[in-house]
Every structure is written in structure tokens, then in C-alpha cells.
Amino acid sequence: MSPSDGLVARRRASPFAASALWKGMKRWLYVFHRWTGIILCLFFAIWFLSGLVMLYVSFPSFRAAERVETAAPIDWGRVHVGPDHALAQLNLPDFPGEMRLDMVGGEPLYIFVTADGRRAVSALTGQETGSVDASRAGVIATAMVQAPVASIVAVDHDQWVVTRAYKALAPFWRVRMADGAATDLYIRQRTGEVVQNVTAHERFWNWLGAVPHWIYFEALRIFQEPWRQTVLWTSGIGMLGAMAGMWIGLLRVRLKRRYKSGSVSPYRGWMKWHHVVGMVAGLFLISWVFSGWLSMSPWGGLRDRGHRDAASLYADARAQFPATDLPGLARRAQDAREVRFGWLGGRPVITLWGKGRPQLLDGVGAQPMAIDQAFVVAAARHAMAGAKLTAVEHLDHADRYWYATGDPRDDNRPLPILRLKFADPAQTWLHIDPATGALLGQTGSGARSYRWLFNALHSLDFPWLLIWPPLRHILVWLLSTGGLLIAISGIVIGWRRLMKG
Structure with a gap:
């Protein structure tokens, strides 16, 4: 055989080799999806059902x-x-x-x-x-x-x-x-x-909600890293299995040249339900599992890095607190349920908390104290030394990064606030109460990305859905029902497969 004949033979063989490789890849794709589904579809069903419970009953907490x-x-x-x-x-x-x-x-x-x-x-x-x-x-x-x-x-x-x-x-x-x-x-x-x-x-509904949703069982949860790794690997493998299923579904669907039955899917019964609903709701399922996986901070997650924590510096505190006019404080704080003491911009301050908005007092004379925006900005600049202040915004309405979802135990975002933006490595934003000077929140670019990659994808707290909460709940129910159908059909298919041996 001449060299030219060998070259022609290799060229003829290469399409067959590529075809064999592609068939092998598809075979392993099917195997991977099948067995991850058999193992994890029950988890998916539990996660969707428990997620709906969490929409109405959150995990217990006792916040300020x-x-x-x-x-x-x-x-x-x-x-x-x-x-x-x-x-x-x-x-x-x-x-x-x-x-x-x-x-x-x-x-x-x-x-x-x-x-x-x-x-x-x-x-x-x-x-x-x-x-x-x-x-x-x-x-x-x-x-x-x-x-x-x-x-x-x-x-x-x-x-x-x-x-x-x-x-x-x-x-x-x-x-x-x-x-x-x-x-x-x-x-x-x-x-x-x-x-x-x-x-x-709360105890009853959390056993149907947050506990199974987060795999939050006490025997596992007391060990922080083993619990974290359990959630990471379970959701991570489930995410890859769902992506494999989405790929298979796209390979098998026919929109123009349909199958003999006239259907876009070659399957029947539970397999057809799994295929068709997977094509409709599969992308949501993948995004939901991805965002849950991301919440476990794989490879460090989206932690803010750069400038030191402004929360520990903003008050500019001294080691002690000066003597306070206690009788004067008692007169002005008759209805207070909590009194907080601290430093703000190098000055001792007292904040009265009770019904309604908090009230700021001078830390020595216990007299009502008014602060202006210039004072707040100066204190923040001092705390963020070396970082350029790029913007000062007065926010009197919720926006994409300062908003409430309606959960009375989790939401603590009063209005109006001041938002100060700094050009430090973390691109820090400080959210400050203009009446008391209290630092209400600190976020960097990582936290703002997390807001979209976790909160928005996992809880659907998009701004346009928060305007009318019933619409958000309806959408969550519809998408969760789709995800639940994928999971239940996968459980049935997997069970039948196991029974066949």
C-alpha cells in the first residue's frame, strides 16, 4: 500500500472513529443521568416540597x-x-x-x-x-x-x-x-x-421545611464542615445530573420533524412526562440547584475581599464610655425598651429603641442629638481610610440591593438610608441610617453578585416580583410544581428500573 492509499484510509476511518466516540459519550451521558436520577430524585422532590413550606414559615430566629x-x-x-x-x-x-x-x-x-x-x-x-x-x-x-x-x-x-x-x-x-x-x-x-x-x-412546619431543605438535622449540623460537604456534594452531583438530563432531552426532542405518534418526544407514560416537563422546567431546576450549591461557598464563594471591615471601625470607639446624666436619660427614655451605647465619629452616643423609629442622644448629657449628612460622611470616610468616596445616595425607597421580602423575622431594612460607595478593592457600599448614624449594612462586589446568583435565582426576589408579592408566590408555585413533576416522574422511572434489575 502506498503512502497515499494509507492517508485515504485514515481519512475514511476518521468519521467512523468520531461517530464511535460520540456514541460512547452519549452512552455514558445516559448512564450518568440515569443513576444520579435514581439516587437523587427523591432529594429533589423533598427540596421542592420543603421549599414551598419555607415560603411561608422560615427557620426560627430571635433577631434584634x-x-x-x-x-x-x-x-x-x-x-x-x-x-x-x-x-x-x-x-x-x-x-x-x-x-x-x-x-x-x-x-x-x-x-x-x-x-x-x-x-x-x-x-x-x-x-x-x-x-x-x-x-x-x-x-x-x-x-x-x-x-x-x-x-x-x-x-x-x-x-x-x-x-x-x-x-x-x-x-x-x-x-x-x-x-x-x-x-x-x-x-x-x-x-x-x-x-x-x-x-x-414553627417546630412542626420546620420539620417539613427548613430542616429537610437544608439537610439541617442536628446529628449532622453540629459538625460544620461535614454538613457543608454533604450539601455541596449532594447538590453539586444533582446539578450535573440535571444538566446531563437537559442535554439528553434536547437531543431527543423533535419540534419540526416529529415522531410517528405526532409527539415531540419519543417516550410514553412517565418517561414522556419526565422528558416534556424537563424541557419546560429543567432550566429553572438547574438554576435553583446551582444557587443552592453556591450558598455553600464552594472554593470560598463570593466573599468580599479588600478593605478591612468598616463595621468595626465606623464608630471610632474609645475603650471606655463617659459618665452619663442618668436622671436625664431616664426622663427621655421612659418608653424605651432597649438602650444602646456606642461611639460615632469620635463622639459618645446613646440610641433609644422601642416603638417606632430609634432616637439618638448625646452620650454625656443625654440630650437629643441631630446629625447631618456631612457628619455621617466624615465618619464613614475616616472608617474607610485610603478608599475614595465615589458617591453618596439618599435612598427613600427599596431598590435592587436594599429591599424587604415580607418575612418579619428576616427583614430589617428601614428607609430612608444613606448609601455611600467607595472605590476600594472590594467596591464597598455602606448603608447608614441618616437619623442615628447606625451602620445598617456593608456590601462589596462579591455580596452584590451573590444577591443575583443566590437570592434572585433561589428565592425569585427580583425587584419586579417584590412589587406584588402574590405574583412572586404564584410563580414560585408554578415552577416548583414543574420541578416536582420532574422529580416524581424520575422516582417512578428509577424505581421501575431497579425492579427490573
């Missing part, structure tokens, strides 16, 4: 807004110790990350969040609280819920206080109340703070 809402007004007749003496009692090298005055079981208590944990000093005696026994926990719980105690149990963690944040606060007293809601209050044994509250309604 709810803490203030449920708190009793400060009993100023029992406040004998000023904030300066209370803080000095702890002998801290730096000003605490948070310092506030609350009513805890009928006693005014200064709560401090420090680098070494949370500590408390009685505003009545000036002594640091060492521990809270079960009897005292019952008093605290009764004062908050206005109902008798049914039981008190000591816990380090359980299903509702299982994350790392709660681990730093443990141990707790879990106090079951004899109220109509069968409320459980979790009271920190060291300081007496209520850190979580869960009703029977």
Missing part, C-alpha cells in the same frame, strides 16, 4: 428587632449604675462590639458583646452576673411570655440552637412555656439573655 418588640420597657427606678461604671467593671482593653441596656426578668442588665464572648453587668447592683440558675431562667421566661413555665431543661444544643453562632453562647436553659403556642425559650446560662424562641407551629 424581635428582641426589642418583645422586651419590657426599661424600669428606670431600678437603674442605679451608669454605663461608664458598668463598662469599667469588666476592665476591657477595647470598647465592646455591642453594649446595651435591657430588661431581663424584671432586672435592668447591661449586655456586652466582647472579643471573648458575651458578658452582663446588673444595672441595679453594678456586679457582673456569674450564672443564671433554672429558677431565675423561669422568672426571665415568664416575664417575657406572660405565661407559667411547663418545664426547664439544660441543653448545650438541640435542633433549634445548632449553628456555630449558638455554640459560642452555650449552655442554655430551654424553658417550655404553658402558653397557647407551646413556646420554647432558650436562655443563656451565663447572662440570662433570651437568644432563641420557637413555637410549636
Whole structure:
């Protein structure tokens, strides 16, 4: 055979080799999709059903807004110790990350969040609280819920206080109340703070909602990294399996030259349902699983990097707090349910929280204090030293990055606010309350990308859907129903396949 004859033979053989390679790839594509579907379609069905539950019942939390809402007004007749003496009692090298005055079981208590944990000093005696026994926990719980105690149990963690944040606060007293809601209050044994509250309604629906949706079972969730890897690999493999199914579906669908039956799909029965619905709702399913996978921060996720955290610098705090006109503070804060102490632009300030908007006072004379935009901007510039301020926006309505979804436990985005944009490596935006100067939020370019890649794709909180929430709920139901049909049909197909052997 001449060299030219060999070349011709190779050219003739190459299309056949490419065809064989393509057939082999398709075969493994089918195998991969089939077995990932058999294993994970049940997970998909659970995720869609539990996601619909989460649309109406979120995971329990006890955030600052709810803490203030449920708190009793400060009993100023029992406040004998000023904030300066209370803080000095702890002998801290730096000003605490948070310092506030609350009513805890009928006693005014200064709560401090420090680098070494949370500590408390009685505003009545000036002594640091060492521990809270079960009897005292019952008093605290009764004062908050206005109902008798049914039981008190000591816990380090359980299903509702299982994350790392709660681990730093443990141990707790879990106090079951004899109220109509069968409320459980979790009271920190060291300081007496209520850190979580869960009703029977929330416990029931979260076992059908957030717990299976996040694979949030206590036995796994207490181990942060194993739990994270479980969710990452489960959702990651499921995402690849769904993408393989979408590819197969596109290969098999015929829109113009249809099959003999007149259908766009060659399948029948459950296979046809799986194919057709997969073509309609498959892209949503993939985007939903992708966004859930992204929430687990694969390879570090979309963390903001660059400038140091402005939240820890914005107040420009000194180590101590000056002596405050306590009688004057008591007169102006008669209806306050929480009093917060801090520094703003090098000045000591007090913020009164209760019903309605917070009120800002001078930290020494306890006089009403007004701040202007120039003062806020100067404080922010100082906190973001070395970063150029590129824009100052006054926002009096929700927009793409500052909005509420309607969840009373998760939404804490008041209006109006100031938005300050900086040209640092993270492209930081600061969101500031113009009335109190409080730093309400800090986001960088990574967090803003996460807003679209997770929040928008996973929760459908697009601005145009938030204008009329019922439309968002209808769309979530429709798309979830499509995803559920894909999952259920996949379960049936997979079961039949296994039964055949």
C-alpha cells in the first residue's frame, strides 16, 4: 500500500472513529443521568416540597428587632449604675462590639458583646452576673411570655440552637412555656439573655421545611464542615445530573420533524412526562440547584475581599464610655425598651429603641442629638481610610440591593438610608441610617453578585416580583410544581428500573 492509499484510509476511518466516540459519550451521558436520577430524585422532590413550606414559615430566629418588640420597657427606678461604671467593671482593653441596656426578668442588665464572648453587668447592683440558675431562667421566661413555665431543661444544643453562632453562647436553659403556642425559650446560662424562641407551629412546619431543605438535622449540623460537604456534594452531583438530563432531552426532542405518534418526544407514560416537563422546567431546576450549591461557598464563594471591615471601625470607639446624666436619660427614655451605647465619629452616643423609629442622644448629657449628612460622611470616610468616596445616595425607597421580602423575622431594612460607595478593592457600599448614624449594612462586589446568583435565582426576589408579592408566590408555585413533576416522574422511572434489575 502506498503512502497515499494509507492517508485515504485514515481519512475514511476518521468519521467512523468520531461517530464511535460520540456514541460512547452519549452512552455514558445516559448512564450518568440515569443513576444520579435514581439516587437523587427523591432529594429533589423533598427540596421542592420543603421549599414551598419555607415560603411561608422560615427557620426560627430571635433577631434584634424581635428582641426589642418583645422586651419590657426599661424600669428606670431600678437603674442605679451608669454605663461608664458598668463598662469599667469588666476592665476591657477595647470598647465592646455591642453594649446595651435591657430588661431581663424584671432586672435592668447591661449586655456586652466582647472579643471573648458575651458578658452582663446588673444595672441595679453594678456586679457582673456569674450564672443564671433554672429558677431565675423561669422568672426571665415568664416575664417575657406572660405565661407559667411547663418545664426547664439544660441543653448545650438541640435542633433549634445548632449553628456555630449558638455554640459560642452555650449552655442554655430551654424553658417550655404553658402558653397557647407551646413556646420554647432558650436562655443563656451565663447572662440570662433570651437568644432563641420557637413555637410549636414553627417546630412542626420546620420539620417539613427548613430542616429537610437544608439537610439541617442536628446529628449532622453540629459538625460544620461535614454538613457543608454533604450539601455541596449532594447538590453539586444533582446539578450535573440535571444538566446531563437537559442535554439528553434536547437531543431527543423533535419540534419540526416529529415522531410517528405526532409527539415531540419519543417516550410514553412517565418517561414522556419526565422528558416534556424537563424541557419546560429543567432550566429553572438547574438554576435553583446551582444557587443552592453556591450558598455553600464552594472554593470560598463570593466573599468580599479588600478593605478591612468598616463595621468595626465606623464608630471610632474609645475603650471606655463617659459618665452619663442618668436622671436625664431616664426622663427621655421612659418608653424605651432597649438602650444602646456606642461611639460615632469620635463622639459618645446613646440610641433609644422601642416603638417606632430609634432616637439618638448625646452620650454625656443625654440630650437629643441631630446629625447631618456631612457628619455621617466624615465618619464613614475616616472608617474607610485610603478608599475614595465615589458617591453618596439618599435612598427613600427599596431598590435592587436594599429591599424587604415580607418575612418579619428576616427583614430589617428601614428607609430612608444613606448609601455611600467607595472605590476600594472590594467596591464597598455602606448603608447608614441618616437619623442615628447606625451602620445598617456593608456590601462589596462579591455580596452584590451573590444577591443575583443566590437570592434572585433561589428565592425569585427580583425587584419586579417584590412589587406584588402574590405574583412572586404564584410563580414560585408554578415552577416548583414543574420541578416536582420532574422529580416524581424520575422516582417512578428509577424505581421501575431497579425492579427490573
